[in-house]
Amino acid sequence: MSSTTPYGLMAEFHDADALVEAARRTMDAGYRKIDAFTPFPVHGLAEAIRFKDNRVQLLVLAGGIAGAVTGFGLQYWVNLVAYPLNAGGKPLLSWPAFIPVTFEMTILFAAFAAVFGSMALNGLPQPYHPVFNTPRFALASRDRFFLVIESADPKFDPQATRAFLQGLHAHEVVDVAH
């Protein structure tokens, strides 16, 4: 991409309500490549930008199943295949005694899936992102709310989009450099 085209336009808001409303109107106006940035999770914002992703739950479920199979499989293999030890004719597959370890492994793998799965879906760690080029964006982790429309959006037009964002009662609208 040429250096003259900015990454997008960023509008700053002073409260969560204004941002949610602006995000909804931006979506209604037909923009699709947009993102909102907030200092804490704002409920209703994901709905406003029509975002939904259920893959985290599925990953955690898969992690839990993998953990259970690994935990029980390990004990099965050790006690029946690797080193079967007959102690007084007691059963080799004494499964009730294998439950605690199976349970702990289930939790462990599911927790790994939750943390690393959500990180991977979020594309983190990501050391560089164009939004950080805007000096005031540091306030996104403090008390300000931001809305970004990317220049890659088909509807994006430097002048018209800027005017549109200013019409949403944004505190300030700035270019985001690459």
Add this chain to the structure above:
Amino acid sequence: MDETRRSQLPGPQPIIGPGHTFGTITDKISSIVLTRTAPFPWYVAAFVGFLLTMVLFYSLGYLVVKGTGIWGINVPVGWGFAIINLVWWIGIGHAGTLISAILLLLNQQWRTSINRFAEAMTLFAVACAALFPLFHTGRPWVAAYWLMPYPNTMGIWPQFRSPLIWDVFAISTYATVSLLFWLMGLIPDLATLRDKTTHPALRRVYGLLAMGWRGSARHWWRYEKAYLLLAGLATPLVLSVHSVISFDFSIGIIPGWHATIFPPYFVAGAIYAGFAMVLTLAIPLRAIYGLQDFITMRHLDNMAKVMLVTGLIVFYGYTMEVFFGWYSANEFERYMIHNRMNGPYAPIYWALIFCNGVVPQVLWSKRVRLSIPLLFAVAMVVNVGMWLERFVIVVTSLHRDFLPSSWGMYYPTFWDWSTFIGTLGLFVMLMFLFIRVLPMISIFEMRTLLPEAKAKAAGGR
């Protein structure tokens, strides 16, 4: 005093002081970290913690050279301080995950200002706990193949039917999941520190740790989903860990140990001890750092109530132990109870009943719950009481079991005490280092407590 006046007002106490905005919350909590100096008490606590940590290292080094013979353990009491301290520390470690996971699922918003440091407390308590069984083996480096299932040239595998191996899995899973939970909660706050610091090196460090967090709406959505699921996973985990610890006792057929009440009684004891330790830490911290707006009387009051309830469950456990001893009609069980109450360790048993059963009853009074010195004193008494409980369980059952010819006494040695006190120092040192470099209260979750954090437009389209 303003605080006491506020606490006398009718209605529920606030969970955050009045007049705060997103900005003031951010500034107040991050300024504790982003400063050149620390308050004087910080230096005192960190220094004492450091000295005692050196005592711990010396004691462990001497143990490795000489063997476990430097401790008071012998036949018939082979467990001694090592297991007493393991159970005590693990119990303390339960409050963190309870506060962050169970109270999150129960939608208890007051958890927000205490969950971060309670989680840190959990991690450090589990670290202290894990030292004991590891060094109790005498040769921690050899313990690897006793504990961990890995294919070695000797063809040795751990005994998966033993509660001691369940313990290894439970504690290591608990430590790992608690660490993940804590780190995940820290990410947005690390981004705040990255954006707030003016020091280029610090920005780099916090920037690396924040991993490029930018507060995107899509990220928050997945983050909240994952965090909630993690809480859902940590809840059964925290209950399982102390249950498994109690299996170490209850699976054995020693009189006084072989009881079905052990898992719930241990879990309640863990929560009891954990909340006592959270109070022990929270009361001085809010005074040192002026956090009365964030850790309000409401928090202290609620924690006191949790302590009162779990304390009653624990006391019910003590009563049931006595009842079972009698009702079992088993001479060994009956003798065990008789020996606890009248034997050589009777003073410890009665001190335990006093600390855990009698003293906490003062918490029924709202006046006591709202009096900081009294609450602190009760929390300290409970800390001691819970340690005595583990002493009574471990020692009185082992020292006189079935055969009078194999009875014996257990006396801790200097090295038992120095190792135990050393772990207290390690705990204090880690805790104060944590407070110095990371935000001890979750900044982003505190922001959500403000009324303006709730978007009015949410929901309706």
